[in-house]
Amino acid sequence: MAEKGDIGWRLVAGAAAFAGGFAARKLITLAWKKTTGKEPPTNPESPEVALSEAVGWAVIMGVGMEVARLLATRAAARQWVKEPGSCPPI
DSSP, rough: OOHHHHHHHHHHHHHHHHHHHHHHHHHHHHHHHHHHHSSSOOOOOOOTTTTHHHHHHHHHHHHHHHHHHHHHHHHHHHHHHHHHHSSSOO
């Protein structure tokens, strides 16, 4: 059975990852628009989207989202250590 601290950490880490991902998606979309001058592909699987554009969007979005999730979760872990005074559960 999960301990109270473990459940608390999962909630905090999940909320941090969600917030980081949300912000990253907005930022990546804005950067894509500024760089390419057009909207990002809404359906990269569509044959109407160029392969290079679809692959570029998938790579940028995948890497960007994962980096944002990692940074947000690490920031939450730093705060967690300050508050209860223990390391977050693994």
